[in-house]
Amino acid sequence: xxxxxxxxxxLSVQEGDSAVIKCTYSDSASNxxxxxxxxLGKGPQLIIDIRSNVGEKxxxxxxxxxxxxxxxxxxHITETQPEDSAVYFCAALKDTDKLIxxxxxxxxxxx
Amino acid sequence: xxxxxxxxxxxILKIGQSMTLQCTQDMNHNYMYWYRQDPGMGxxxxxxxxxxxxxxxxxxxxxxxxxxxxxxxxxxxLELAAPSQTSxxxxxxxxxxxxYTFGSGTRLTVV
Numbered sequence: 146x147x148x149x150x151x152x153x154x155x156l157s158v159q160e161g162d163s164a165v166i167k168c169t170y171s172d173s174a175s176n177x178x179x180x181x182x183x184x185l186g187k188g189p190q191l192i193i194d195i196r197s198n199v200g201e202k203x204x205x206x207x208x209x210x211x212x213x214x215x216x217x218x219x220x221h222i223t224e225t226q227p228e229d230s231a232v233y234f235c236a237a238l239k240d241t242d243k244l245i246x247x248x249x250x251x252x253x254x255x256x
Numbered sequence: 257x258x259x260x261x262x263x264x265x266x267x268i269l270k271i272g273q274s275m276t277l278q279c280t281q282d283m284n285h286n287y288m289y290w291y292r293q294d295p296g297m298g299x300x301x302x303x304x305x306x307x308x309x310x311x312x313x314x315x316x317x318x319x320x321x322x323x324x325x326x327x328x329x330x331x332x333x334l335e336l337a338a339p340s341q342t343s344x345x346x347x348x349x350x351x352x353x354x355x356y357t358f359g360s361g362t363r364l365t366v367v
Contacts, residue, residue, distance in 0.1 A: 167359075179355050188346050188358035189299070234298065243289070243314065244356060248298040 147172040149237050151247025160214075160224050167248045168235035169217040171219070175237040177184055178218045180209060183232045193220070225254045258282050262347050262359035269337040269366045276337055277332040279347030279364050285357075287350045288330040290314075290322065292343040293361075299346065337366045 148171040158164050170178075176197040181189035195202045195209045195218065202209050206225075211218040222229055235247040262280045281288065291299040295345045305324040319341055321333040330349075336340060344363050346354030348356040 177354065181358075187363075188348075188360045189356075190358070191355040194355055243301055243304060246299045 147175055147237055147245040149235060149245050149247045151223050153195070153249060153250060154248065155251045156253070158252070159171065160225060160227060160254055160256050164220075164222045164225050164226055164229070164252055164254075166220045167217060167236070167239075168219070169215075170237040170245075171216070172237070173213075173216060173237055175239045177238040178211060179208070179236050179238075180207075180220050181236065181246075182235045183234065183249075185231075189234060193246050222252075225252075227254050227256055230250055230254045260347055260349055260357050260359035262345075262362050263331065263359070264362060266363045267365070269364065270333070271339065271366060273330060274333070275337070275338050275364075277334075277345055277347075279330045279332065279359060279365070280328050281330075281347075281349040281357070282328065283349060283351070283357065284327060285349035285351050286327065289348045289356065290320070290330070290332045291346045291348065292341075293346060294315065294343050300334065302345075325342065335363075339366050342366045354358045 151168045179194035182192045183189045206223050208221045218240050232249045234249050236244045245249045260281045270339045289304040290302040300316045303322040305311045313323050346361050347359045350356045
């Protein structure tokens with residue numbers, strides 16, 4: 146079955162700096178890769194996703210890149226703000242199968 | 257449009273008691289899921305359903321049961337609560353393949 150590894154587990158950055166979170170997956174048939182943001186006491190919220198026929202996708206300050214050959218994908222947050230502080234989860238899915246989540250990255254943005 | 261609604265938000269159970277965690281979605285999604293999230297950990301799939309009348313086990317189904325009599329509802333049943341079931345439980349849904357919509361969670365403590 147699919148296995149998703151996520152690094153780092155914690156990440157601290159200064160406000161205005163960039164943050165990068167990386168994930169690798171094991172099943173080459175996986176074709177959908179979402180990223181979720183979870184704020185304290187809340188459920189995960191989808192922030193960006195990418196499908197396997199695309200190499201990069203941007204939405205304002207966040208972007209996701211996908212390298213199918215290496216089976217890894219990354220979340221990039223530029224110009225970080227204190228409100229970006231949260232736990233971020235990557236996930237991988239194959240067709241209509243089940244999402245498999247990474248173990249999460251706790252991002253802290255210091256003013 | 258309420259999305260995915262979970263009740264209750266908090267609950268304390270004694271060992272051996274039973275309870276049902278409720279989950280309702282109003283988006284007419286076929287797929288529904290139950291995850292548990294232990295402190296500082298990622299999301300582990302308990303059970304899922306691909307449509308009314310169909311349920312299947314996830315990674316950690318022991319100690320739980322589900323039913324899916326309607327498209328909207330996917331309750332999770334704990335029959336004999338154990339301290340190991342202390343966790344935050346999230347319900348999610350999606351239309352087929354793609355981004356999941358999560359509820360806000362139920363925080364369960366078993367003492």
